[in-house]
Amino acid sequence: MRLTTVSHIVLGLVDQAGEATPYDLKQMAAGLSDLWSVQHAQVYREPGRLAAAGLLSEEKEEGGRRRRRFRLTAAGRAALRAWLAEPTADFTELRDPGLLRLFFGADAEPLARVQLEAHERKLREYEELAAAWPDDAPPGPRLALEAGLGHEREWVRFWRQIRDRSGAARRRR
Amino acid sequence: MRLTTVSHIVLGLVDQAGEATPYDLKQMAAGLSDLWSVQHAQVYREPGRLAAAGLLSEEKEEGGRRRRRFRLTAAGRAALRAWLAEPTADFTELRDPGLLRLFFGADAEPLARVQLEAHERKLREYEELAAAWPDDAPPGPRLALEAGLGHEREWVRFWRQIRDRSGAARRRR
């Protein structure tokens, strides 16, 4: 079985939690969605595949909601560690829908306004998150948040400049 | 027919070129790949779909490579303009494979080294592109490049900081 990014996310989340039901995974994945979003259908299917491949153990509850409860096996832990230890040089394209429109000649000012507002909101959200961050939390998520902060600041700077520039250009006309 | 992002990219590229064969589109799409990559199989199939929907006109060469040559129809131009005029507030998650590993607890230093190198290379590439930019070029691609520059600078700053920080932590031990 080929392991996808979603596989590794599920392995990583189960590792963090110790054990997890699909619903637990769904909740945890929601907290990760600004970095890498995962659909609920995937989060319910993927652990089954991973269990079939021997990377997770599965335990079924009898009564009630008949939850499936997953844990890492030794093989799963090894697979996760191997993935973490690959110092990948890959990075992805920006894939930004607003920027794409700008590329193809969209009118900059209205676009800049709505983009700026959206990114300012996201930046505030991150700042609040960072301010409330517990000192004893693991470092990984904190570093990811710092990266997010940096990029949101950059987006705000970028769109603000676009807005001001095109505003000035309009006034000159 | 539902128009996807790839549809709009193809419409945008045909608009820029006036007319284009699938191969032309492939070449142009390569220049866009840092912003939004498109596979060659898509670039050969999509114009056919758009032509069937009446958004592109198709003209077949007789001899030689029997190229298909596409142009925007009035409907195609309208669809492109409508898409450009939507001031979207959407933006996507970071989806960065390195950052994801950091999130799940990867050893920061080796990762930071290879990421830093990759982003420095990309940043240099963008800077050279910007330096050689013709003055009479349309503004859209230039703005997209400026966004790319900003984000690459931010990535370099981020990974450099991670590297230095974890280097210092290691020396303290």
Add this chain to the structure above:
DNA sequence: GGGTACATGTAATCAGTTACATGATTTA
């Protein structure tokens, strides 16, 4: 004329999304 790079396409697969369907628990 034989090799290589360029060019063009389709078939098969697969991951991811959307939509549907239903059961369990809580609350008014």
Add this chain to the structure above:
DNA sequence: TAAATCATGTAACTGATTACATGTACCC
């Protein structure tokens, strides 16, 4: 006990990727 919401799953679809297949032009 009815309604709402929480929780759990699967089926169908579709967009994207990978792999395959082949033809054309150019260069040595």
